[in-house]
Amino acid sequence: MNNTLTTEDHSRDAAHLTHIYPVVSRRARGVSVGINLNPNNACNWACAYCQVPDLQLGAAPPIDLDLLETELRGFLAQVTTDEWMELHAPPEARRINDIAFSGNGEPTTARDFDRIVQRVLAVRAKFPAMATTKTVLITNGSQAHQPHVLRGLRRMAEANGEVWFKIDSATREGRRAINGTDAPLQRASANLRAAASACRTLVQTCVFGRDGQTPSEAELDAYVAFLQKEIEQETPLKGVLLYGLARPSLQPGAERLHRLDDEWIQGLAARIEQATGLPVEAHA
Template identity: 55%
Template sequence: MALEIPVVTPLRVDDHSRDIAGLTYVYPVVSRRAGGVSLGINLNPNNACNWRCVYCQVPDLQRGSAPDTHVEQLEHELNLMLHDIVQGDFMQRAVPEGARRLNDIAFSGNGEPTTSAQFLACIEVVERAIARFALREQIKTVLITNGSQMDKASVQAGLQKMATINGEVWFKIDRAPQDGFEFVNQIKLNREQVARRLATAAALCPTWVQTCMFAVDGVLPDSAEVEAYLAFLAEQIAQGVVLQGVLLYGLARPSLQAEAPRLTAAPLAWMQQLVARIEGLGLVVKLSA
């Protein structure tokens, strides 16, 4: 396939459109958490996820798994975008001044990326691209995940490979996992299962806990919810799970789910108080309120 430079309109921190470059799998965004350009990989172009988080910004979200990934097409698209970013004028053409650095290649997109049967092959695509463009020491490879597929051998192999290319896992834990239905993620959770999968991820690749906090019907998480969340983190630390820290964030863009009218951002002061509580456990916290 010949390299054809995609036409990309100027990127904005509040617009993470997956089709902004006209590609199927690869899309560039300006990430407030990354502090630069994040090159996203969307293995769920069918807008299907096995969870349905109430704050999710994916339009027409449906329950399901990723479709088969056309690995050769993914590799072509990734090489195309990296060529434009590393060797072309992409940064000047499409990125606001002050954010003109490539921070990472991130498996995120419109659903849970590890539900792709080709997940390991996709990690290998990134590994080859990083070598081709000499980016091994310059950028991270990030997996943003709900952790639900961590028991699969192919996913574990993918994480092991990620660890060799400056990889890290962002493992979603929005509230303390309790046995039963979880409103925030619209899924039935098993506490022991979540703890085991988090420990698995952390043992294979540097892992951050990723947490979204917000108010529902004007009510912030109460003290019992906050204490349960902190207790779960403390329990993992006591069990010897090595965590890089917590990525704590609020509502940056409007939810596109039915619950959207019920959700509002948590006040900055409340978020900062939670940061202090988490740091009290000995964890690093990065806040994006």
């Protein structure tokens, strides 16, 4: 694998495995052990900022649970050593922060998601160094109403689990332009409540500029109002993860997107905190 991991390179083949890959995450501030359930590069959304090459519309393929378990066990045996950290991680990131269901598409489209979670947690339990490590699901939330997904989330909740639930826009036009989906916001709201009721959940939001413009006030107002409504409805959210573009998009129209500066993002974070009372972690 590559000798030194960086926040700018989240290559899924860094470990030359089918389902397991390590990254250094800005949000994790350490090494994240990624679990890729979409090696076919298929997703049910098409986000404008996605870094997956050759992205296609679809779902995760059938997962060989034995292969995934073997890869994870072998990789954790390496990554939990000082030697691996010294060779592959920068000094400021020589710690395992989490095991994250992420990868090259929406992980909850895997039809055996609950069984996969069970296998992953069983492997994790065999490594004492992982006892306090988080298990994270990074998701667009579109499948959070499915019974097998909720079963997986409840299992995660028993093992220091956390859901990062994508809400990039609270308007129909914004969700179509940013996420390539026409799924109604009402469904996102219901799924957010379902996820948050099953497992500790944070809203995850990517912000960026397009065609030289920052997000409109109408978009920002709708987004903040959405969060306020969730708080009023007592959705048990734990916070917001706000982040900008760290790596270039590999999707059509990528040349139209640009990073927002830290001052703008921190300003939005303060606005969200003031309006909702939720803690916001922001990364430009």
